[in-house]
Amino acid sequence: MKLRWLILLPLGCFFLFFGIYLLVSAYHLNNPFWFIMTFFASSLIILISDVLIVGFFFRIAGSQKDPEE
Numbered sequence: 489m490k491l492r493w494l495i496l497l498p499l500g501c502f503f504l505f506f507g508i509y510l511l512v513s514a515y516h517l518n519n520p521f522w523f524i525m526t527f528f529a530s531s532l533i534i535l536i537s538d539v540l541i542v543g544f545f546f547r548i549a550g551s552q553k554d555p556e557e
Contacts, residue, residue, distance in 0.1 A: 493548050500540040507533035 510530035517523045 490548065490551060493544050493551075497541065497544045497548070500537050500544060503533055503537040504541065507531075507537060 507530045510526060510533065514523055514526035514530060517526060
């Protein structure tokens with residue numbers, strides 16, 4: 489079970505860095521329509537990957553607790 493979360497955590501980090509790269513590259517576009525579309529798409533990718541990373545982290549940290557507590 490932990491192995492699954494440890495595999496998905498780097499995948500979430502990859503999409504976070506991909507979204508940041510996409511956001512930075514959106515500022516180099518000349519067409520305003522493409523800028524808006526790329527900006528909002530990258531913001532959505534960053535938001536979803538952040539939520540996934542935080543969720544994976546809490547699931548991994550939650551499975552480390554003792555059941556006696």
